[in-house]
Amino acid sequence: MLNGWMSNLLAGIRVTNEILTAGVAITAFSLFLYALTFNLRNRVARSFAVILLCVVVVFTAEAMQNETVPDWGLELLLQIQWFGIVFLPAAYLHLSDALLVTAGRPSRGRRRIAIRVVYFLSGVFLLLLGFGFLLGDFVAQGQPAPHLERTFWTEVFSLYYLAVMIWAWVNFIRAFRQMLTRSGRRRMLYLMAGATAPALGSYPYLMYGSSFASRHLFAFWSSVLVINLLVGGLVVVMAYAVAFFGVSWPDRLVKSRLFKWILRGPVTASITLGLMTIVRRGGELYDGNPYSAFVPLVMILSVLMIEHTITILSPFWERNLFFGRDRDELLLLQNIEERLLTRSDLQQFLEAVLAAVRDHLQSPSAFIAALDGEDLAMISMAGSKNMLDRDDFPEVLRVPEIVEDQLEEEFTWGDFWILPLRKRKREMDRDEVPPLLGILGVAHQSFQEIDDDQRDALWLLADRAALALEDRQLQQTVFQSLQDLQPQAEVLQRWRAAGRYDSKVSILADPEADLESWVKDALSHYWGGPKLSDSPLMDLDVVQQTRADHDGNAVNALRAILRKGVDTIRPEGKRLFTAEWILYNILEMKFIEGHKVREVAARLAVSEADLYRKQRVAVEAVARIVLEMETEAREEN
Secondary structure, three states, X not given: OHHHHHHHHHHHHHHHHXXXXXXXXXXXXXXXXXXXXHOOOOHHHHHHHHHHHHHHHHXXXXXXXXXXXXXXXXXXXXXXXXXXXXXXXXXXHHHHHHHHHHOOOOOOOHHHHHHHHHHHHHHHHHHHHHOOOOEEEEEOOOOOOOEEEEOHHHHHHHHHHHHHHHHHHHHHHHHHHHOOOHHHHHHHHHHHHHHHHHHHHXXXXXXHHHHHHHHOHHHHHHHHHHHHHHHXXXXXXXXXXXXXXXXXXOHHHHHHHHHHHHHHHHHHHHHHHHHHHHHHHHHHHHHOXXXXXXHHXXXXXXXXXXXXXXXXXXXXXXXXXXXXXXXXXXXXXXXXXXXXXXXXXXXXXXXXHHXXXXXXXXXXXXXXXXXXXXXXEEEEEEEOOOOOOOOOHXXXXXXXXXXXXXXOOOEEEOXXXXXXXXXXXXXXXXXXXXXXEEEEEEEOOOOOOOOHHHHHHXXXXXXXXXXXXXXXXXXHHHHXXXXXXXXXXXXXXXXXXXXXXXXXXXXXXXXXXXXXHHHHHHHHOOOOOHHHHOOHHHHOXXXXXXXXXXXXXXXXXXXXXXXXXXXXXXXXXXXXXXXXHHHHHHHHHHHHOOOOHHHHHHHHOOOXXXXXXXXXXXXXXXXXXXXXXXXXXXXXX
C-alpha cells in the first residue's frame, strides 16, 4: 500500500512538473514579447530579451518531451534545448555590461570586445553541437528520464558556462554598487535574485547526476518541481526589475501594465493548460480516452472566466496596489476621463436639446451658436436649412451687444426667437449680469405666440444648453493648460527615470536639457548663419556620420538632419491647414520657408501667443527625434 501511495505521489509530481515546465515556457515567451513591445530600444531590455529567448527554447523543448514522443524525437528535443543553453552565458554577460553602462560605467572598448568574443565562443559550441562533438549518446531508457551522455567538450562547455556566469555576477555587483537611489538598489537586488533562476534552472544536471537521481526518484522530481517554481517566479521578478529601464513612464503605469500583461498572458495560458491536462489525465484514468469533449469545453470556459475576472477586478487592484498615496488625485483624473465631454458628446447633447426645442414649439428649425472671442460661431443646427441659408441669416450671429443686458427674456430677431445662454451665477453679485456664452435661436411663424408653459420649458432647455457650453469652455481651458504642461512633465519624467539607476550626473547632464534651444537656434538660421554653422549640434555623432553623404560638409549634414526631423512629424497625405498639421506647418512656414510670425499666425488662424506655444511643442518634437537619431548613432559606434 505504501508503494502504491508513493507511486501515485510521484505520478502527481511528474504531472505537476509537466504543467510547470510548460508554464515557464509560456511565461518567458510572454515576457519576451513584452520586452519587444515596450522598451526594446533600451540595451538592458534587449539583452534581457535574449535571456528570455534562451529560456523559451530550453523549457519549450523540455515541455514537449513525453511518453508519446518516439526515441528519435526525444533525442532531437534534448539537442534543441542546447540551442538556448549555449547562448545563455553570453546573454548574461551582455546584460551585465548593459547594467554597468546604465549605472554610469560605460565600456572603454574592452567589455564590448569581450562580449563579442563570448558570443563567438557560444557560436563555436553551437557548431560542435551540430557536428555531434558537444553531446554524447542518447540514453533512451535512462532513469529517472531519458538524457544525453556527456563528452570531453561537454566538460569544456561546463567550465566555460561557470566562468562566464561568475564574470557576469561580478558585473552585477559592480552595477549594484553604482546605484545611488533606494529604488535603483532595490530593483537591482530584484534583478540579481531573479537572474539566478534561469542560470541555475536551465542547465541539464541529469548528465552528471543520473545515477544518484535514479536511486532517489522522489528527491529528484521534488527538486525539479522546486526549480521550476523558482524559475517561473524569479523570471517574473527579473522582468519586473527590467521593465523600468529605458522608459519614462510613472512607476504605477509600469507596474499596472506588466501586471495586466502577466495576468492576461502567462497566468491565463498556464491555468488553462493545467486544467486541460488534469481533465485529459482524468479522462484517461476514467475511460481510457484522454481527449474527451470536456477538454475543449474546459479550455473555452477557463479563458472566458479568467479574462472576465481580470476585467472586473482590474480597477480594484489598480487602486489598492499601484495608486498608493496619490489615490485621490489619480481617481479624480480617471473620473474626468470617464465623464469628459468631448466635441462629439457636446454635439450629440446639443442636437438632443434642439430636437426637444423643435418638438416642444413645433418649430421648423433651431440653432445654437457659441461665443468665440467677440463673435458668435454656429456649433449646432437642426431642422430645415432653408431659413438658416437665407442671405440675411448671418446678421443673427451679430447680436452679442443686443443680448448683453438680457437675462431670462427672449426677444424676436426676424423669424427667430433668440434666447441668451449665460454662465451660472456662482461667485457673483446678485445684480451682476453673468457673462454671455452663446445664443439659442428658434424659428417661428409670424402669427405664432408662446404661452407661459412653453416659455418655462424653453428656458429650461436653454439652461441645459448653457451648462453644456460652460463645460465646453472650462474643458478648453483645462486642455490648453495640459498642453502647456505636457512638455515639462515629459522632461521631469525623463529626469526621474534617469535617476532610477544612474548617478546624479545623469540628471544634470540630460542631453535634452539644452538640445531644444540648440535645435531652435539652428532652425532659425536653417538656410545659413552662425547659429547653424557654429551650433553645438555639429559635435553630434549623427552629424559626423551624415557628413559622408554630403561631401564632408557638416553644415549640410546638420541641415539634412533637421529636415528629417521636421519631415518625421509631418502627417501622412496631402498638406492641409488643419489642427492635425499645425506643428508641421509652423516649422515649414516659419523656419524652412522663412515667413514672418504675423504671416504664419494669420495663415494658420491662430493668435501669435498661441503660435509661440505651438512652436515650442513643435521644436521639442524635433529635438526628441534628433536625440533618438543621436542615440542610434552612438549605439552603432
